[in-house]
Amino acid sequence: MTDPYAVLDVEPDADDDTIRRRYLELVKEFPPERHPEKFAAVRGAYERLKDLDARVRHRLFEQGRRDGIDELIEEMACRTPRRRYGLQALLAMQRPTGR
Amino acid sequence: MPPEPHDVAKAPASAPLTRKAEAALRDGRPGLALDLARQLVAQKPGPEAHALLRRCWLAVAEAHVARDAFRDAHAILTEAERLPSDDPVWWERLAALRADLGDFPRALQLAEQAADTTSRKRVLGRVVDRALKDDSAGKALLPPDLHSHFELIRKAFADYAAGRDDAARETLNDIGLSSPFLEWKLLVRGFIAWSANDNPRTLENWSRLSGDRLPARIAAPFRVTIDKAYAARLPADQAAALGRRSDRLSGSLGEGLRRLRKQLASEETIPDALETARAIVPELKRTAPDLVHRLGNIVYWALVAGGQPEDLPRFSRVFGPPPDDPQFYRLQALVSEQLRRLDLAHGMWRKYEEWIAKTPSRWPGALSARARALVMERMGRLARDWLDSDAGEGSDEFDELMTFFNPAGRTRPVGRKPLSPSAEECFQRAGELAPDWVVPATQLLHVYESQPAKALLTADDLLRRFPNNLDILEAVAELFEKVGDTAKAHDCLKRALATNPLDRQLRQQAAALALNDARRRAEAADYDGARAALREANDLGDASHAPAVLALATAIEWSAGAVDDATKHQATLMDLADARVAGPYRLIVEGSRLKFKKKDLTPHQSAFTNGLAGPATAGELTAVLIALDQYRREPVAYRGLKTHEKKIVDRVVAATSSNDLSEEDVVGLGLTLHRLAFWKPLRALGERASVRFADNAYFPFFLAEAVVARQRSEYVTYRSGFIYCRVKMMMDDAKDARYRKLQELLDERIREMPDVERWINEHMRWS
Numbered sequence: 001m002t003d004p005y006a007v008l009d010v011e012p013d014a015d016d017d018t019i020r021r022r023y024l025e026l027v028k029e030f031p032p033e034r035h036p037e038k039f040a041a042v043r044g045a046y047e048r049l050k051d052l053d054a055r056v057r058h059r060l061f062e063q064g065r066r067d068g069i070d071e072l073i074e075e076m077a078c079r080t081p082r083r084r085y086g087l088q089a090l091l092a093m094q095r096p097t098g099r
Numbered sequence: 100m101p102p103e104p105h106d107v108a109k110a111p112a113s114a115p116l117t118r119k120a121e122a123a124l125r126d127g128r129p130g131l132a133l134d135l136a137r138q139l140v141a142q143k144p145g146p147e148a149h150a151l152l153r154r155c156w157l158a159v160a161e162a163h164v165a166r167d168a169f170r171d172a173h174a175i176l177t178e179a180e181r182l183p184s185d186d187p188v189w190w191e192r193l194a195a196l197r198a199d200l201g202d203f204p205r206a207l208q209l210a211e212q213a214a215d216t217t218s219r220k221r222v223l224g225r226v227v228d229r230a231l232k233d234d235s236a237g238k239a240l241l242p243p244d245l246h247s248h249f250e251l252i253r254k255a256f257a258d259y260a261a262g263r264d265d266a267a268r269e270t271l272n273d274i275g276l277s278s279p280f281l282e283w284k285l286l287v288r289g290f291i292a293w294s295a296n297d298n299p300r301t302l303e304n305w306s307r308l309s310g311d312r313l314p315a316r317i318a319a320p321f322r323v324t325i326d327k328a329y330a331a332r333l334p335a336d337q338a339a340a341l342g343r344r345s346d347r348l349s350g351s352l353g354e355g356l357r358r359l360r361k362q363l364a365s366e367e368t369i370p371d372a373l374e375t376a377r378a379i380v381p382e383l384k385r386t387a388p389d390l391v392h393r394l395g396n397i398v399y400w401a402l403v404a405g406g407q408p409e410d411l412p413r414f415s416r417v418f419g420p421p422p423d424d425p426q427f428y429r430l431q432a433l434v435s436e437q438l439r440r441l442d443l444a445h446g447m448w449r450k451y452e453e454w455i456a457k458t459p460s461r462w463p464g465a466l467s468a469r470a471r472a473l474v475m476e477r478m479g480r481l482a483r484d485w486l487d488s489d490a491g492e493g494s495d496e497f498d499e500l501m502t503f504f505n506p507a508g509r510t511r512p513v514g515r516k517p518l519s520p521s522a523e524e525c526f527q528r529a530g531e532l533a534p535d536w537v538v539p540a541t542q543l544l545h546v547y548e549s550q551p552a553k554a555l556l557t558a559d560d561l562l563r564r565f566p567n568n569l570d571i572l573e574a575v576a577e578l579f580e581k582v583g584d585t586a587k588a589h590d591c592l593k594r595a596l597a598t599n600p601l602d603r604q605l606r607q608q609a610a611a612l613a614l615n616d617a618r619r620r621a622e623a624a625d626y627d628g629a630r631a632a633l634r635e636a637n638d639l640g641d642a643s644h645a646p647a648v649l650a651l652a653t654a655i656e657w658s659a660g661a662v663d664d665a666t667k668h669q670a671t672l673m674d675l676a677d678a679r680v681a682g683p684y685r686l687i688v689e690g691s692r693l694k695f696k697k698k699d700l701t702p703h704q705s706a707f708t709n710g711l712a713g714p715a716t717a718g719e720l721t722a723v724l725i726a727l728d729q730y731r732r733e734p735v736a737y738r739g740l741k742t743h744e745k746k747i748v749d750r751v752v753a754a755t756s757s758n759d760l761s762e763e764d765v766v767g768l769g770l771t772l773h774r775l776a777f778w779k780p781l782r783a784l785g786e787r788a789s790v791r792f793a794d795n796a797y798f799p800f801f802l803a804e805a806v807v808a809r810q811r812s813e814y815v816t817y818r819s820g821f822i823y824c825r826v827k828m829m830m831d832d833a834k835d836a837r838y839r840k841l842q843e844l845l846d847e848r849i850r851e852m853p854d855v856e857r858w859i860n861e862h863m864r865w866s
Contacts, residue, residue: 003393052465052466052469053469053473053533053536056466056469056470056473057473059423059470060423060429060470060473060474061473062853063396063423064393064396064397064399064400065396065400065853066853066856067393067396067397067400068397068860069356069359069360069363069394069397070360072356072390072393072394072397073353073356073357073360075387075390076352076353076356076383076386076387076390077324077353078296079386079387080352080353080386081294082293082294082296083348084259084260084262084290084294085260085290086256086257086260087231087252087253087256087257087260088234090317091231091232091234091317093317093320093344094232094313094316094317095167
């Protein structure tokens with residue numbers, strides 16, 4: 001997840017205090033020694049939103065720039081109900097095509 | 100004992116047949132392989148020939164089974180079973196193939212010949228696979244004691260397909276660990292978890308499936324979508340085929356998004372991507388409306404990276420105008436920057452800044468002023484670079500490459516007019532819009548580099564507004580030093596040090612200032628003052644400052660007539676590690692600055708020239724590069740700097756190709772050049788060393804870094820992007836501790852230039 005607002009779970013119009021409070025909560029929840037990857041993500045997100053300058057800079061030059069379509073596909077897959085196949089349908093997928 | 104040459108020459112006549120048969124097997128031509136193996140056995144029967152023949156029989160039989168050509172497979176197996184063999188694996192494989200044909204009694208007979216207790220179990224598993232494949236008719240293939248489990252699996256599947264997961268689980272409970280249906284139980288349990296979007300539980304079941312069994316093949320197209328490690332382990336063709344099948348399984352939206360991913364990866368297929376987006380966005384709006392905006396962002400940035408003007412209206416038709424850039428001014432500015440059309444970029448940013456000012460609904464309150472300040476500051480840098488690039492570096496092959504992609508930018512105008520608003524106006528305006536922001540203020544100082552009066556006025560203003568800001572104090576100190584006001588420069592650095600006493604960089608800067616002060620005092624024959632300044636430099640600087648301090652101390656004492664002290668300092672200097680070339684070089688520089696007589700400089704001159712001419716260690720070359728870097732950074736360059744720089748740099752580049760230096764030495768030199776920002780020699784080193792040490796990822800990295808540093812753009816060209824990707828792949832392949840430093844440098848580059856990461860990802864995907 002590359003959207004820093006989503007990582008910190010704050011609204012796009014959140015102010016410095018709200019963002020800092022949320023950051024400290026998350027750091028307490030995900031300390032670096034136990035959750036190094038999550039901590040790095042939280043830290044990176046905070047750096048991009050910590051003050052007005054950082055937030056405007058992010059919005060002007062960075063927003064969505066690092067988003068990958070892979071994450072979108074994964075998220076989409078998680079939200080879409082996965083279709084159930086019966087045994088015959090699954091076996092039919094195994095048959096060589098073009099016969 | 101090694102064979103005699105004539106023994107080697109007598110290769111057996113059967114060798115070509117063996118090679119040809121192996122090649123035919125590899126190429127998927129088992130029929131031909133079988134013919135060749137038969138000839139081989141006729142010509143030269145032996146255990147190896149027979150083993151090859153058996154492999155060929157199996158390959159032919161497997162090919163028939165895979166095509167469901169059961170009659171042919173039966174005929175082949177009947178012949179194969181006549182071959183004599185004590186190999187249990189052979190009999191087990193024949194049994195498995197018989198099982199695949201549904202010939203259960205024969206399969207079990209053959210499994211008995213394998214004389215391995217687990218063989219029977221494995222063969223039974225294949226029998227079960229075959230039976231389930233035949234739907235209800237398959238039950239008749241099985242011995243009666245397996246009929247109940249056969250029905251349980253079919254019922255569990257029916258329950259699962261109807262959404263009765265609990266019933267399916269309960270049904271599966273009766274299938275135990277020793278049942279030949281165990282793999283089918285894992286398959287169904289995996290599917291139950293899959294439908295509940297529980298990927299860990301799905302993988303917990305499916306990762307236990309045997310790759311040669313039907314359940315693993317059924318699970319594969321679903322598993323590749325959630326198990327990246329599994330997908331990475333598959334051969335490329337198999338992974339691609341499974342990818343296509345899983346695309347079909349994921350429904351039209353999933354398939355469309357995957358197609359879009361592929362199309363966005365290439366500039367040429369961006370119009371197709373927009374067409375795909377047009378087809379899937381309505382469905383995406385219905386299923387996941389919040390993702391439409393994110394998809395729009397992804398496509399927007401893909402247009403920045405490689406779109407064409409005609410793509411913009413298409414984008415608007417699909418996603419609507421981007422809320423933060425409805426006229427695409429920002430997009431066009433970014434594209435122009437990427438193409439190094441700084442004038443066009445400047446113009447587009449200007450329009451964008453005006454749009455922000457006119458749109459308070461999108462940019463309310465303080466947001467508007469800060470956003471405009473940021474855009475103005477960016478315009479200021481473009482206006483400054485526009486003039487700098489005109490004055491500057493000559494065109495090189497990368498410029499040529501860039502203009503190849505951008506014919507409009509091919510001609511490099513000479514004598515450019517400044518852009519309007521100018522850099523000065525832009526930074527001033529940015530400062531007015533965001534008075535608390537120091538960046539435009541420091542940029543303004545750089546703009547006034549050649550106008551000391553304006554610079555000093557600005558410096559006073561900055562010191563008043565930001566009395567304790569480290570960046571301002573450093574920048575202003577540098578300015579005061581340049582204009583010769585050492586006292587004020589010193590005062591600024593002292594104030595900065597008072598707030599940050601442990602700041603290493605600041606202490607180095609203060610030490611360098613004290614060194615310059617010492618030199619100036621010595622030039623004015625104030626030797627006591629010079630010695631005091633030198634002591635201060637010594638106290639502030641760390642060990643790396645010792646050569647500079649000792650060289651200047653030698654020169655000062657020599658000038659003051661204290662020959663014994665001068666000799667003592669010189670001896671200490673020359674005793675430092677790797678000082679053989681750098682020591683005399685420093686003495687030449689300091690001596691000529693203090694106006695030594697020619698005869699006093701001659702010994703140092705000879706030592707320096709001889710040191711460069713003969714073999715030099717990597718440490719000695721590094722030391723002389725560090726000395727050179729110190730002198731080229733000083734506010735007033737000494738006479739002869741350019742000549743010395745050329746000699747030293749040429750020597751370092753020449754050392755790259757010499758056998759005196761090891762691969763590790765050359766890497767070390769490259770790292771020094773990189774750290775000190777000697778881009779031109781770094782590029783030469785990267786080019787030469789890439790040929791000499793083709794497997795070392797550091798050298799292409801140096802090459803890319805040298806190119807990127809000289810481009811002064813936040814975007815990388817195709818070639819540099821390609822090189823970074825190669826570096827990444829070499830590092831990934833090597834998984835080597837020696838690349839730890841390189842990984843750090845690459846991470847830093849990606850942090851500074853996210854475009855590098857984009858290139859790496861795109862190239863990786865293509866390769």
